Amino acid sequence: MSWDTGLTGEHLVIAASNASRIRVMAGPGTGKSFAMKRRIARLIEEDSVDPRRILAVTFTRTAARDLERELQQMGVDGCENISAGTLHSFCFKLLMRNEVFAFLGRVPRGIMTFNKKGVSGFEVEPLLADLQPLGDFGAKREMTKRIRAFEADWARLQNDQPGWPVNPVDQQFHILLTSWLQFHKGMLVGELVPEVLDMNIHGSVDHCLFISPEVVEYTFS
Secondary structure (H helix, E strand, O other): OOOOOOOOHHHEEEEOOOOOOOEOOOOOOOHHHHHHHHHHHHHOOOOOHHHHHEEEOOOOOHHHHHHHHHHHHOOOOOHHHHHEEHHHHHHHHHHHHHHHHHHHHHOOEEOOOEEEOOOOOOHHHHHHHHHHHHHOOOOOOHHHHHHHHHHOOOOOOOOOOOOOOOOOHHHHHHHHHHHHHHOOOOOOOOHHHHHHHHHHOOOOOOEEEEOOOEEEEEEEO
């Protein structure tokens, strides 16, 4: 079966496009993964792209396992060599490969947490209790929002540029939070992506296809 067999409409446009970046806004069940898999098939069949240099990432481990299985069942030569997984697992591998954790003095142990009514709990609960008296960080709900901003590299809005916090309170919180995590030998899972961006680390892939529940984005270098 050819990559374009049975493809019509937007699915065909997505799979056939040579654009360096495509963003598709669509709801569940509209065929985002279907179009992405066909695009991968085209890259391998027509453009002779090495499958080992194709990365397909998603948010959840369940979706990543399904994606990997479906890619390997496409029947395209070499599709079993495509890298597929979650965005955070990919970033973790990049940081481990480049020995960033040792450079930063961090221990890559994920801090266990859950969210209830807008406040983080479990291992983050003592974190909030320890940091709250050390600055004007607000109540635990507000501190949880600061942690989320920290995990987003302090980009609270879509048009914000990620990087070092500019607000003095955020700067103090950033320093104290990092110190707490270092002392307790742990990391927030959300730190992985910003660390990769801060270190300007690039993986050995030419084609990256990212899929989330509502948007699929293709970025090629």
